[in-house]
Amino acid sequence: MDFDYSPKTKELQQRLLRFMDEFIYPAESAYHAEIAANSAAGKRWTPLQTIESLKPKAQAAGLWNLFLPVDSAEAAGFHGAGLTNQEYAPLAEIMGRVMWSSEVFNCSAPDTGNMETIARYGSEESKQRWLKPLMDGKIRSAFAMTEPAVASSDATNIETRIERQGDEYVINGRKWWISGAGDPRCSIYITMGKTDPDAPRHSQQSMVLVPADTPGIKILRPLNVFGYDDAPHGHMEMVFDNVRVPVGNILLGEGRGFEIAQGRLGPGRIHHCMRLIGLAERSLELMCKRASSRIAFGKPVAAQTVTQERIAEARCKIDMARLLTLKAAWMMDMGGNKFAKNEIAMIKVVAPNMACEVIDWAMQAHGGGGMCDDFPLAYAYTCARTLRFADGPDEVHRNAIAKLELGKYAVNPKPVEMPITRGC
Known part of the structure; x- marks a missing residue:
């Protein structure tokens, strides 16, 4: 292993450090003030203009979608920064100095993982419908896996059912700690559940794309973390009650979760x-x-x-x-x-x-x-x-x-x- 960073990474590090000095650190007080103002006005769950106003600046600086690995970008037909995991890692470190800053660069969880998932395993239709607006920063997403009724550290315990009925999958289950589900721009859930409880242990689960406006999805409450609710991002408890999506929304195929x-x-x-x-x-x-x-x-x-x-x-x-x-x-x-x-x-x-x-x-x-x-x-x-x-x-x-x-x-x-x- 070469311990030195690549020339591409070094150049991006310098640009990112300059951006942090010029825009991110000076905006920290405004970020907290906006959260306080939104809370006082009863508007906790609205996008923060402190972040939104910086996104065009990050795009103009060429510091946008830096996370997407080369193979995922090629699979999706997009031309991003083209960085390897090793090249991106030191850039993630710089963003991590201010916890909310990664969103400014469209490099924040859970969107990053969801974009990679759709890029690698989604259909062409799914890439156009969901991946493109995610990469453009126009929508946000969530990953619905963890459940309150089971020890989700063992994912084979997941009980949410994804049952095929004709040309649709019907989803029923209760989820919690669904990060990003509180954001009003959250438009798509990558949802994990069982399609075949009788299959071998690691072939029971599947993942399916569920649009957030699908009937039957109900947000029950935001969960706070040591007193913080992380609005407008949020970590939600939610229910899927006879939620129906087309069979084409499954990722890769049944049993491949x-x-x-x-x-x-x-x-x-x-x-x-x-x-x-x-x-x-x-x-x-x-x-x-x-x-x-x-x-x-x-x-x-x-x-x-x-x-x-x-x-x-x-x-x-x-x-x-x-x-x-x-x-x-x-x-x-x-x-x-x-x-x-x-x-x-x-x-x-x-x-x-x-x-x-x-x-x-x-x-x-x-x-x-x-x-x-x-x-x-x-x-x-x-x-x-x-x-x-x-x-x-x-x-x-x-x-x-x-x-x-x-x-x-x-x-x-x-x-x-x-x-x-x-x-x-």
């Missing part, structure tokens, strides 16, 4: 982890600045040994997580998701835990300020902590890693599947 999920979740985990690394980097930066400017017991907080130890540990942990994530991205580019399954599982454990720890140390250095919205740390912590669940809880990934490691020494090793869990 796990196969699709394997292709969807690998890149998504790279994106999440690199954004978390960017978030941890900014938290370390804020910690150093705060600790250097605050005086406690007659000397700067930065002079306290415990603070120095945490700063040093944070530097080490961030760099280790970055290198492991870049290795996973490189391996995916070299051999695909299965080739990199162990590294993908490892980064999904390492990066969120690292980010939680670094952000927590930064909060401590800020004292009471670390717990309120005067600084971005409290909300950053909730996002990092959430990602120890999203795209698979720590325990699932640790089990996969352990099985792969034990398999090296087994007499008759069995293949280990990459865990398939909810995508945020």
Whole structure:
């Protein structure tokens, strides 16, 4: 592996850093002010103009749809940035420094994973109807998999039924933590459910495209995360009650849901982890600045040994997580998701835990300020902590890693599947 970034990535990094300095960081206060104003006016679930006004600037700067891998772009017939996973990863890190900024560049979840899914597995009609407006930033989407009644960390538990009746599929089930479903622009759900409960375990599930305006879809409530509801994005609990869609809306075919999920979740985990690394980097930066400017017991907080130890540990942990994530991205580019399954599982454990720890140390250095919205740390912590669940809880990934490691020494090793869990 070459540890240096490609010339294309370096050039995009510089452009992206300039954009962050010129537009994103100065807009942070306006972003929070708009959320507060919308809340006071009872308009929480409306698109934020702070973000919308920056999107044309990102497009004009050539910083749009950077995420779509080469093979997905070619499959869709689109010509985006043409970056590999390894080339895109450091750009995701820069965007991750401000949690909402990836939407400005049309590089935010769950749209990124959904666009890749439709690009790889959708029909030409689906690409024109859904992928094109998603890539143009005109609509948004959601991924409907997780359910409240079962342990969705094991996706074979999913109970939502997708039953064929003539030329239609009829969908019945209850979902929750459906990220993006609160956005009024959410126009399409990629929905996972069982088409054949009697099939082999990993052939029971299918994925189908469900337009958001289809009769029978009911949003029950937004779920808050440590007190935040993430409006207008939202994480919704919802019901599919005899929802009917044409059979042509199925992706790839019946029983291929796990196969699709394997292709969807690998890149998504790279994106999440690199954004978390960017978030941890900014938290370390804020910690150093705060600790250097605050005086406690007659000397700067930065002079306290415990603070120095945490700063040093944070530097080490961030760099280790970055290198492991870049290795996973490189391996995916070299051999695909299965080739990199162990590294993908490892980064999904390492990066969120690292980010939680670094952000927590930064909060401590800020004292009471670390717990309120005067600084971005409290909300950053909730996002990092959430990602120890999203795209698979720590325990699932640790089990996969352990099985792969034990398999090296087994007499008759069995293949280990990459865990398939909810995508945020």
